[in-house]
Amino acid sequence: MLFDLDYVRNCLPEHEVIYLPSVDTTMRVAAEAAARGAPAGTIVVADEQTAGRGRLGRSWYSAPGVGLYFSILVWPKSAAEVFPALTLACGLAVHDAISTECKLEPDLRWPNDVLIRERKVAGVLTQLEDGLAIVGIGINVNHKSFPAELQGLATSLYLETGREWPREALLVRCVEQLKSYQKILEQSDKQEIFRLFEQRSSYAWGKRVVVEMPGKVIRGITEGLNSEGFLQLRSEDGVLHTVIAGGVRSE
Numbered sequence: 001m002l003f004d005l006d007y008v009r010n011c012l013p014e015h016e017v018i019y020l021p022s023v024d025t026t027m028r029v030a031a032e033a034a035a036r037g038a039p040a041g042t043i044v045v046a047d048e049q050t051a052g053r054g055r056l057g058r059s060w061y062s063a064p065g066v067g068l069y070f071s072i073l074v075w076p077k078s079a080a081e082v083f084p085a086l087t088l089a090c091g092l093a094v095h096d097a098i099s100t101e102c103k104l105e106p107d108l109r110w111p112n113d114v115l116i117r118e119r120k121v122a123g124v125l126t127q128l129e130d131g132l133a134i135v136g137i138g139i140n141v142n143h144k145s146f147p148a149e150l151q152g153l154a155t156s157l158y159l160e161t162g163r164e165w166p167r168e169a170l171l172v173r174c175v176e177q178l179k180s181y182q183k184i185l186e187q188s189d190k191q192e193i194f195r196l197f198e199q200r201s202s203y204a205w206g207k208r209v210v211v212e213m214p215g216k217v218i219r220g221i222t223e224g225l226n227s228e229g230f231l232q233l234r235s236e237d238g239v240l241h242t243v244i245a246g247g248v249r250s251e
């Protein structure tokens with residue numbers, strides 16, 4: 001289905017929206033827009049990405065016309081100060097958009113994977129550069145199938161509900177929610193973001209997980225977020241670990 005750009009522009013009149021039918025990655029275009037001095041709130045949305053990027057150097061499957069693929073420029077008060085709260089807030093915004101629009105109850109996996117029945121339905125990539133955050137959001141909306149290597153790992157809103165969903169409404173809702181979380185962060189209320197994350201994530205407490213970090217793998221049971229928003233994990237030998245970055249999965 002054609003992307004209804006007018007709908008998005010009408011709903012988000014204060015945002016500059018750059019639409020591209022096909023692009024390598026919206027992250028590159030957003031970074032270039034930022035370098036040219038594009039205003040905060042600028043959105044780059046594509047119908048297809050030929051080299052979609054995921055977290056941890058992975059790629060993001062971006063088949064044409066079925067997914068929502070966008071990046072948005074965010075200027076946090078101080079990027080270093082709000083990281084990783086900003087990252088968690090982005091996951092919360094996507095979670096809200098999916099639950100409100102589609103009446104589903106997604107789960108959040110630290111830091112910001114959005115899951116349904118343990119399969120990934122959306123992902124967020126945050127790139128911090130000189131006080132600027134480029135937030136990239138990918139939602140599997142109307143995918144009817146996935147390549148073999150993603151089967152069992154990925155799902156779409158279509159596969160979960162048996163009906164198609166308008167990508168435009170999801171985009172608008174994500175941006176609105178992101179803005180409301182940004183307000184919370186601007187009031188320096190990171191703890192509120194952590195509280196909401198813990199509330200919505202089955203991964204935050206008491207989940208048996210494996211974490212792959214650069215150079216090591218840790219297994220243990222999660223014990224919530226620390227005061228900075230990093231995931232805590234107790235391994236069998238009783239040691240409490242703090243996960244700064246890495247891939248978390250259930251065991």
Ligand code: BTN
Nearest residue numbers: 025052053054055070123136138
């Ligand atoms: C993840 O690995 O979970 C993050 C996926 C982020 C994908 C989005 S799609 C729009 C933006 N452009 C990209 O190349 N990646 C992000």
